[in-house]
Amino acid sequence: MSDRIMVVEDERTIADAIAYALRREGYNVEVFERGEAAVGRLDDFRPNAIILDVMLPGMDGYDILKSIRDKGRIGVIMVTAKEDIANKILGLELGADDYITKPFDMRELLARLKSLLRRLQGADGKPELPEIRLGQVALYVNKRTAYAGGGKLDLTPKEYDLLAQLLSNPDRVYTREQLLDLVWGIEYIGGTRTVDIHIQRLRKKLGAEYGDIIQTVHGIGYKALGGYGDH
Numbered sequence: 683m684s685d686r687i688m689v690v691e692d693e694r695t696i697a698d699a700i701a702y703a704l705r706r707e708g709y710n711v712e713v714f715e716r717g718e719a720a721v722g723r724l725d726d727f728r729p730n731a732i733i734l735d736v737m738l739p740g741m742d743g744y745d746i747l748k749s750i751r752d753k754g755r756i757g758v759i760m761v762t763a764k765e766d767i768a769n770k771i772l773g774l775e776l777g778a779d780d781y782i783t784k785p786f787d788m789r790e791l792l793a794r795l796k797s798l799l800r801r802l803q804g805a806d807g808k809p810e811l812p813e814i815r816l817g818q819v820a821l822y823v824n825k826r827t828a829y830a831g832g833g834k835l836d837l838t839p840k841e842y843d844l845l846a847q848l849l850s851n852p853d854r855v856y857t858r859e860q861l862l863d864l865v866w867g868i869e870y871i872g873g874t875r876t877v878d879i880h881i882q883r884l885r886k887k888l889g890a891e892y893g894d895i896i897q898t899v900h901g902i903g904y905k906a907l908g909g910y911g912d913h
Contacts, residue, residue, distance in 0.1 A: 685799055688729040689713045690720045690746065691761065692738050696784075700733055703788045704795075717741030721749050724756075731757035731798060733791070736773060747776040751839060754826055757798045759791070774866070775876075777839030816849045816906060819888070819895055830892040837887065840865060844880050848896060852908035855899045877904075 687709045691697035697713050704711045712727055714720035717738050732750075736743035743760060750756050760773045760781040770781050779801075780794050814821040818831045826842055828835040837845065843865045848856070856864070858874035866876075881904055885893035897907050 684708050684710045685730040686710045686712075686727060687795070688720060688723070688727060688732045690715075690717060690732060690738065690743070691735040692716070693735070696735075696761075699788065700791065703792060704733075707792060717743070717746045721746060724750065724753055728754075729756055730802065731759065731795060733759050733761060733795070734778070736760055736762040736769065744773065744776055747773065747778060751777065752826075754824075755802060755839075757802050759794055759798060761786075771876075775838070775840065779866070814846055814849050816852055816895060816908075817892075819845075819849065819892055821846050821849060830888050835887050837884075841880055841884055841887070844877075845884055845896075848904065848906040852906045855902055855905045857903040861903065 687704050689697055689700050689704070689711060691700065691713070692715045694715070697715065701711045701713050712723065712729075714723065715738075718741050720732075721741065732746075734743045734746060738746075741749075743762075747758065750758075758778040758780075760770070760778045761784060762769065762773070762781060763784040773781060779798050782791055782794060814823065819829070821828045821842070823846070826839075828837055828842060828845060844861065847861065847864055858877040861877050862874060881896060881898075885896055888895065895907050897905050899905055
């Protein structure tokens with residue numbers, strides 16, 4: 683079964699060119715000019731990835747990113763005409779996996795999409811564990827939900843991925859660069875500081891009782907505390 687790709691782009695000539703290139707590669711493609719129509723189709727089409735223009739009439743790309751947080755793991759490549767780094771960072775912070783700036787070479791877009799789909803499927807081909815648990819912190823992978831002490835955590839996609847990476851390998855020390863590569867999967871334009879920011883947000887959302895499950899390893903990076911909750 684071919685991967686399902688949703689294209690959300692209001693410039694018809696660009697949308698048609700992307701759709702044509704994707705279909706030639708064997709993807710199942712649906713195209714939308716408005717964000718509201720795309721969001722309304724998510725549950726039925728269940729895309730593996732979305733090629734998402736940022737500037738759209740009505741519901742823009744940022745609104746769409748916020749709306750898909752509870753839809754499971756959907757890869758997102760932002761398409762933007764903006765050169766402002768802050769706008770690109772905002773999209774990545776809201777859960778986009780990659781971005782490409784107009785005008786772009788279609789071969790580059792296809793390469794980025796293939797790379798993203800491989801990351802989503804797992805480079806080693808191993809199935810994801812249905813549950814990741816460390817002490818009273820639990821992640822349910824199929825639903826992409828997280829709980830601490832029984833309370834549900836409101837995490838962004840990248841916060842969830844970062845927490846899952848750490849909890850999957852307790853006591854393993856990750857450098858900031860490793861976490862950027864594993865969680866963001868690209869040379870992140872915000873630099874390693876974005877890891878620190880996400881760790882701070884995770885600790886705040888985990889609260890005083892569970893925030894210290896994430897340990898700082900000074901001069902190196904971060905780890906999840908193995909045996910957490912056993913002491």
